[in-house]
Amino acid sequence: MTEEKGTKSAPAKKQKINLNRVEMPKQSEHERRHNFDEVALGYTWELAKEEASRCIQCKKRPCQQGCPVNIDIPDFIAALQREDVEEAARILKRKTSLPGVCGRVCPQELQCENACTLNKKGAPVAIGRLERFIADWERTQGAPTMPEMAPSTGKKVAVVGSGPSGLTVASDLAILGHQVVLFEALHVAGGVLMYGIPQFRLPKEIVQREVQYVQSLGVDLRLNTVIGINYSLDELLRTDYDAVYLAPGAGLPKFLGVPGENLNMVYSANEFLTRTNLMKAYRYPEYATPIKMGKKVAVIGGGNVAMDAARCAVRLGAQEVYVIYRRTRAEMPARLEEVENAEEEGIEFHFLCNPTAFLSDGRNNVAAMELIRMKLTEPDESGRRRPVPIPGSEYILDVDTVVVSLGTSPNPLIPSTTPDLNVTRWGTVVTDERGRTSKARVWAGGDIVSGGATVISAMGEGRIAAASMHEFLSNGQKKIIPPSPATDDPKTL
Amino acid sequence: MYSIVEHEVLAPRVHRLRVQAPVVAEKAKPGQFVILIIDEKGERVPFTISDWDSEAGTVDFVFIEVGKTTQQLATMQPGDQLLSFIGPLGRPAEVGQFGHVVSVLSGYGIAAMVPILKALKDNGNTLTTIVQAPDQDRLFGQKPLEELSDTLILALGTQGDGMMESTTVAMRKLLNQHPKRRIDRVIAMCSLCLMRVLSEMTRPYAIKTMVHLTPVMVDGTGMCGACRLSVGRTNRFACVHGPEFDGHEVDGWEVLMARRCTYADESILQQGFQCRGCSQW
Ligand SMILES: Cc1cc2nc3c(=O)[nH]c(=O)nc-3n(C[C@H](O)[C@H](O)[C@H](O)COP(=O)(O)OP(=O)(O)OC[C@H]3O[C@@H](n4cnc5c(N)ncnc54)[C@H](O)[C@@H]3O)c2cc1C
Ligand SMILES: Cc1cc2nc3c(=O)[nH]c(=O)nc-3n(C[C@H](O)[C@H](O)[C@H](O)COP(=O)(O)OP(=O)(O)OC[C@H]3O[C@@H](n4cnc5c(N)ncnc54)[C@H](O)[C@@H]3O)c2cc1C
Ligand code: SF4
Ligand code: FES
Numbered sequence: 001m002t003e004e005k006g007t008k009s010a011p012a013k014k015q016k017i018n019l020n021r022v023e024m025p026k027q028s029e030h031e032r033r034h035n036f037d038e039v040a041l042g043y044t045w046e047l048a049k050e051e052a053s054r055c056i057q058c059k060k061r062p063c064q065q066g067c068p069v070n071i072d073i074p075d076f077i078a079a080l081q082r083e084d085v086e087e088a089a090r091i092l093k094r095k096t097s098l099p100g101v102c103g104r105v106c107p108q109e110l111q112c113e114n115a116c117t118l119n120k121k122g123a124p125v126a127i128g129r130l131e132r133f134i135a136d137w138e139r140t141q142g143a144p145t146m147p148e149m150a151p152s153t154g155k156k157v158a159v160v161g162s163g164p165s166g167l168t169v170a171s172d173l174a175i176l177g178h179q180v181v182l183f184e185a186l187h188v189a190g191g192v193l194m195y196g197i198p199q200f201r202l203p204k205e206i207v208q209r210e211v212q213y214v215q216s217l218g219v220d221l222r223l224n225t226v227i228g229i230n231y232s233l234d235e236l237l238r239t240d241y242d243a244v245y246l247a248p249g250a251g252l253p254k255f256l257g258v259p260g261e262n263l264n265m266v267y268s269a270n271e272f273l274t275r276t277n278l279m280k281a282y283r284y285p286e287y288a289t290p291i292k293m294g295k296k297v298a299v300i301g302g303g304n305v306a307m308d309a310a311r312c313a314v315r316l317g318a319q320e321v322y323v324i325y326r327r328t329r330a331e332m333p334a335r336l337e338e339v340e341n342a343e344e345e346g347i348e349f350h351f352l353c354n355p356t357a358f359l360s361d362g363r364n365n366v367a368a369m370e371l372i373r374m375k376l377t378e379p380d381e382s383g384r385r386r387p388v389p390i391p392g393s394e395y396i397l398d399v400d401t402v403v404v405s406l407g408t409s410p411n412p413l414i415p416s417t418t419p420d421l422n423v424t425r426w427g428t429v430v431t432d433e434r435g436r437t438s439k440a441r442v443w444a445g446g447d448i449v450s451g452g453a454t455v456i457s458a459m460g461e462g463r464i465a466a467a468s469m470h471e472f473l474s475n476g477q478k479k480i481i482p483p484s485p486a487t488d489d490p491k492t493l
Numbered sequence: 494m495y496s497i498v499e500h501e502v503l504a505p506r507v508h509r510l511r512v513q514a515p516v517v518a519e520k521a522k523p524g525q526f527v528i529l530i531i532d533e534k535g536e537r538v539p540f541t542i543s544d545w546d547s548e549a550g551t552v553d554f555v556f557i558e559v560g561k562t563t564q565q566l567a568t569m570q571p572g573d574q575l576l577s578f579i580g581p582l583g584r585p586a587e588v589g590q591f592g593h594v595v596s597v598l599s600g601y602g603i604a605a606m607v608p609i610l611k612a613l614k615d616n617g618n619t620l621t622t623i624v625q626a627p628d629q630d631r632l633f634g635q636k637p638l639e640e641l642s643d644t645l646i647l648a649l650g651t652q653g654d655g656m657m658e659s660t661t662v663a664m665r666k667l668l669n670q671h672p673k674r675r676i677d678r679v680i681a682m683c684s685l686c687l688m689r690v691l692s693e694m695t696r697p698y699a700i701k702t703m704v705h706l707t708p709v710m711v712d713g714t715g716m717c718g719a720c721r722l723s724v725g726r727t728n729r730f731a732c733v734h735g736p737e738f739d740g741h742e743v744d745g746w747e748v749l750m751a752r753r754c755t756y757a758d759e760s761i762l763q764q765g766f767q768c769r770g771c772s773q774w
Pocket of ligand 4: 709710711712713714715716717718719720721730731732733
């Protein structure tokens with residue numbers, strides 16, 4: 001990865017450390033329970049300036065190192081300190097095509113903000129909120145900053161999946177002069193950003209703006225096209241394309257495998273969220289897709305997906321929403337900010353319990369679930385405290401809707417139609433550290449490789465793969481089509 | 494956008510649409526389906542492909558007006574555009590050399606089964622086709638079935654012209670002749686309740702019975718889990734592992750039917766649709 005060193009940041013004078021993190025205004029708890037509008041309202045220019053002024057412009061740039069795509073954080077903050085938002089936007093766009101998305105959903109508390117020097121004093125610079133401010137400013141005030149485009153190389157690349165990983169590779173390769181076709185199975189681009197993450201956390205208009213930006217770079221977006229059905233991977237490679245990047249995500253929902261799990265009104269989080277967000281069921285009947293939900297909704301799981309499902313249920317009018325998680329609050333994988341938001345919205349958390357069966361109302365609708373209490377064992381070698389059931393502690397909880405939110409695994413569609421693509425036993429595609437798969441001219445990244453991670457890691461893997469693909473495409477090996485037996489060691493390709 | 498190139502009304506509330514969709518036509522196989530969206534505010538709804546022309550790049554499907562989307566589709570004319578048309582989805586139907594195949598059709602199945610019957614015929618099977626319709630007026634698509642079937646049985650209830658038979662009576666008669674007049678396989682594309690009854694009828698005879706299941710779907714590619722059902726005690730997704738399944742292996746028909754009707758009370762039942770639980774005749 002090339003390091004940008006050109007822009008000299010603002011004078012790093014001796015500065016007094018200001019530990020007053022500027023809060024971001026939010027919709028009130030009461031109000032937001034009844035709408036799908038964005039919860040966090042974003043900084044005003046005044047607030048953004050004030051927060052930016054807290055940055056002490058560390059020489060060693062720990063924040064930047066903490067960022068999976070290596071955004072020039074001190075530089076864009078310096079530009080804000082100079083009140084040059086346009087320049088800040090340009091700096092941001094050098095490393096991310098999706099700043100409006102990253103600024104909203106990245107787990108900054110674990111990444112850049114965790115590494116920030118001020119974090120030692122408990123008040124890291126609110127990098128994510130500043131990023132969001134700049135992206136929103138650019139969207140509403142300025143013309144989008146366009147990168148410099150390399151002349152056409154005559155090489156053609158197929159990118160499969162238009163989630164954050166696919167969008168990143170598509171834009172990177174387009175900027176480098178390659179012709180890019182981006183295939184998407186659904187009728188809109190954006191992946192989980194569109195069908196999973198709710199409007200109140202990530203407005204869909206913002207995702208679409210960023211998709212349009214990628215298209216404006218000359219990327220040819222083909223919706224409604226399923227790779228593995230409409231074209232196999234081999235067909236793509238045999239016909240028009242010099243290389244392929246696979247980013248179909250991990251969309252196959254997991255289930256508990258307990259009795260009654262297929263009863264009516266037991267949803268997978270994917271169905272519940274897709275109906276609500278992508279298909280806009282919260283605006284039914286203006287939008288044709290309905291969503292049926294009862295009064296007492298139980299969401300099983302403790303990740304971001306569970307928080308999203310629970311908070312959607314609140315907004316869709318549920319009277320009681322429970323989150324059922326088998327460990328404790330401390331082990332919940334969801335972002336702290338979203339857990340707090342959920343608590344404020346009146347969601348009830350039930351820790352240390354796990355469903356063992358779903359019970360029918362006699363007409364095959366779910367009416368209750370049986371839960372068993374759990375306790376955490378001593379940490380094992382991996383350091384994680386494993387939950388184990390307490391025998392005989394079963395009890396019943398009345399519910400009329402359940403959303404199972406236990407995570408997802410990769411959809412086997414592409415591997416099953418591509419026999420020489422190496423996958424693990426979890427179905428994830430095997431790659432080397434540069435994103436190369438076992439199959440020649442095929443790279444992969446994002447959730448299909450990680451099995452489910454974050455937006456920014458999906459983008460980071462895309463960035464690395466795009467660099468590797470560019471190297472391959474620029475090598476002038478126009479006619480070289482390396483053989484690709486399944487036994488190829490990805491490391492030696 | 495996907496243009497509608499033809500619209501034919503086949504019977505009251507039954508329509509055939511032909512859509513320009515070359516990428517779908519290119520790969521279509523018997524028994525597969527598409528998911529379409531009419532416009533920006535529309536729902537994703539599945540329809541079985543009833544014919545296609547890979548040269549002209551067109552795909553046909555037949556639908557019955559039951560609720561909002563199908564009623565809106567019924568108003569669409571040649572030249573109108575569909576926002577989205579994804580397919581061919583699902584696994585193709587199994588078509589081999591089986592011998593004597595009995596198929597049972599109702600509703601859109603009367604049209605959607607035709608490609609499967611063609612393929613079965615091409616494989617040298619002997620075909621007996623039982624068609625169920627509420628009455629003569631609502632019987633359509635008889636011609637291709639007559640051409641393809643060695644025996645065509647119309648089960649029009651008591652309202653048909655001289656046809657007193659119901660599907661199950663016809664099936665019972667055929668089963669009574671088995672194994673003298675051997676049945677090698679049964680394929681059903683009709684209402685869920687009928688497919689369930691047929692599966693139970695053939696079970697004692699161990700005649701392989703394939704059913705075309707249509708749970709509610711959203712994405713149709715294995716992402717949402719809405720279409721899951723239990724077959725052979727494992728969870729299957731109808732859009733990926735089906736829609737054709739072995740009827741003797743399907744567990745929990747009641748659950749399947751309940752799930753199929755999740756959204757029925759707000760649509761078809763309210764309109765007085767006489768279906769006892771599903772949107773097919
Ligand atoms: C509800 C929810 C909330 C989340 N919250 C956060 C969060 O707050 N912060 C965070 O960092 N991460 C979050 N994540 C995780 C994050 O969204 C994912 O890690 C990220 O989207 C993965 O990106 P991707 O590009 O690999 O795949 P995806 O975003 O899954 O995109 C894959 C795309 O490929 C398409 N596709 C699949 N198969 C095919 C095919 N065969 N042909 C063509 N197209 C295909 C899919 O339709 C999809 O559009 C959340 C995830 C969910 C589900
Ligand atoms: C694989 C498959 C193939 C199908 N093929 C055909 C066909 O060739 N011709 C045809 O007329 N119908 C077909 N159907 C049924 C058709 O999809 C529904 O009748 C249609 O969705 C009804 O939409 P609506 O908006 O008009 O009715 P709605 O008012 O939405 O619903 C009416 C009924 O359809 C059911 N339904 C609603 N949405 C779906 C959905 N996405 N999937 C399944 N059922 C749903 C409801 O449970 C309800 O019983 C098929 C269904 C599946 C799953
Ligand atoms: S680590 Fe924190 S204070 Fe230092 S440059 Fe980065 S954002 Fe500014
Ligand atoms: S329709 Fe979504 S998984 Fe089958």
